[in-house]
Amino acid sequence: MLPPVVAGxxxxxESLSAAAWAAREAVRxxxxxxxxxxxxxxxxGRDGEIATAAQRNLARRVLRAAQEHVxxxxxxxxxxxxxxxxxxxxxxxxxxxxADLLVLGSRGLSGFTGFLVGSVALGVASKAGRPVxxxxxxxxxxxxxxxxxDGSASTRTGYRDVVLGIDVGDPCDEVIEFxxxxxxxxxxxxxxxHAWHVPWPVGLGPGEIALVNEPQRAxxxxxxxxxxxxxxxxxxxxxxxxxxxxxxxxxxVLVRAATGxxxxxxxxxxxxxxxxxxxxxxTHAAIHHVGCPVAVVPHR
Numbered sequence: 001m002l003p004p005v006v007a008g009x010x011x012x013x014e015s016l017s018a019a020a021w022a023a024r025e026a027v028r029x030x031x032x033x034x035x036x037x038x039x040x041x042x043x044x045g046r047d048g049e050i051a052t053a054a055q056r057n058l059a060r061r062v063l064r065a066a067q068e069h070v071x072x073x074x075x076x077x078x079x080x081x082x083x084x085x086x087x088x089x090x091x092x093x094x095x096x097x098x099a100d101l102l103v104l105g106s107r108g109l110s111g112f113t114g115f116l117v118g119s120v121a122l123g124v125a126s127k128a129g130r131p132v133x134x135x136x137x138x139x140x141x142x143x144x145x146x147x148x149x150d151g152s153a154s155t156r157t158g159y160r161d162v163v164l165g166i167d168v169g170d171p172c173d174e175v176i177e178f179x180x181x182x183x184x185x186x187x188x189x190x191x192x193x194h195a196w197h198v199p200w201p202v203g204l205g206p207g208e209i210a211l212v213n214e215p216q217r218a219x220x221x222x223x224x225x226x227x228x229x230x231x232x233x234x235x236x237x238x239x240x241x242x243x244x245x246x247x248x249x250x251x252x253v254l255v256r257a258a259t260g261x262x263x264x265x266x267x268x269x270x271x272x273x274x275x276x277x278x279x280x281x282x283t284h285a286a287i288h289h290v291g292c293p294v295a296v297v298p299h300r
Contacts, residue, residue, distance in 0.1 A: 004034040004080075006099040008092050008124075009066040011058075014105030014137035016069045021135045021293060022103035023074035024144075028185040031100055033070065035081040037062050038091040059083040073141065089123040096124065101131040101295070106287070125287065126279045129270065131178060131297045133263075134287050143292070144186070144262040159186035160262035161242075165254045165286065168194050168224045172299035175267035176229070180236045182263055182295070189240045192229055193257045195250035196221050221245040251285040258290040265295045 007022035009015040019035060026033040039055040063081040070079060084091045096102040104121045125132045142153035146160055164179035183190035196217070225243045233241055246253045258264040266283045279287070279296070287294045 002031045003098055003100040004032045005029065005101055005103065006034045006036055006095050007066075007103040008036050008038065008088075008095070008105075009062055010037065011062040011065065012105060012137075014135070016066060016105075017137050017139045018103045018105035018133075018135040019066045019070050020073045020141070021133070021139055023070045023077040023079070024141060025101070025103070025133070026077050027074060029100060032078040032080065034095075034099070035063055035066050035070070035079065036084060036092070036095045037066075037081070038084050038086045038088045040086045056083065088120045089127075092120070092124045093128055096128045096130045096132065099130050101133060102128060103133045103135060106134045106136050122279070122284075122287075125296045126268065128296075129298055131295055133293050133295045135293045136291065139293060159188035160260055160292075161189045161191045162186065163254070163257050163261045163264045164190060164192045165250070165257075165264065165266045165282070166192050166194050166225070166228075167250075168196075168221060168228060171228050172267045172297075174299040175265060175297045176232055178295060178297045179265040180232050180239055182265065183239045184236055186262060187238075188262060189242060191242045191244060191257065191261070192225060193253055194221060194225050194243075194245045195248055195253040196245060197247060197249075218245055218247065250282045251289070254282065254286045255289050258286070258292050258294075261292045263293050263295060264290050265297060268296050268298050270298045270300055 005022050005026040007019040009019050023033050037059045039059045063083070067079055067081060070077060084095065092102065102124065104124060106118065106121055121134055125134065141155045144159055145155055146157040148154040148157055162179055162183040164176065166176065179190055222243060222245045225245060229241060229243065244257070254264065254266070264286060266286055268279055268283055283296060287296065
């Protein structure tokens with residue numbers, strides 16, 4: 001059987017939104033959906049047995065509610081569910097190992113304060129060996145689509161852009177392929193965005209881009225980006241691709257580019273660092289402040 005799309009559910013509104021998004025993605029990918037609820041194990045003994053029985057009963061209710069919500073919004077998806085013992089981060093990381101991708105919810109606050117993602121979601125996104133998609137509370141199917149001609153929400157229109165945040169100096173095939181495949185599945189345009197800045201003059205050598213004027217620098221970066229993506233445009237000829245380079249902080253560029261997008265795709269290094277696995281500063285900021293679903297794709 002093909003690896004499933006996995007969604008972690010805990011009964012919250014954000015996890016239900018994540019489960020519904022995961023169901024739609026599973027249909028797009030032709031894969032089953034696996035709903036996972038993590039409950040905390042209690043020590044043996046009478047009190048522990050009572051607490052464990054209560055946790056199992058709660059898990060059944062949470063999974064049943066998630067199934068009902070998913071079937072109401074995406075009846076064609078194939079679903080199975082599972083209860084697993086915690087702690088939550090470790091259990092979800094294990095669930096991700098056999099998944100095509102893992103989907104988790106994040107709690108929406110406001111455009112000024114960003115999104116409260118939570119320690120579990122952050123822990124999973126920073127350590128998982130498979131792509132993790134974070135979905136805000138309130139996300140529904142119409143949010144992925146362009147508005148209708150009269151400006152109203154619709155699921156009958158085309159998909160909004162898939163946005164790829166890319167560092168030309170450190171390109172990653174896994175991240176680029178994920179973005180192109182997401183765009184292909186949606187018949188959406190892929191917008192690849194690279195942020196650049198002028199290096200400090202000290203240490204520049206002959207031929208450095210920073211030695212030319214600003215329009216020329218922008219043209220150079222755009223040429224690099226287009227050349228980098230040419231092999232992927234050849235592999236995905238049906239995906240319309242738009243490359244953009246901007247002289248600004250990467251976080252600002254991604255947040256602005258993802259406004260009105262159906263999905264933002266960013267990368268995370270799998271390599272161990274002295275402080276252990278973690279999200280890079282740009283990815284960390286993006287998942288807190290971007291309104292659309294964010295796919296964090298691990299790469300070497």
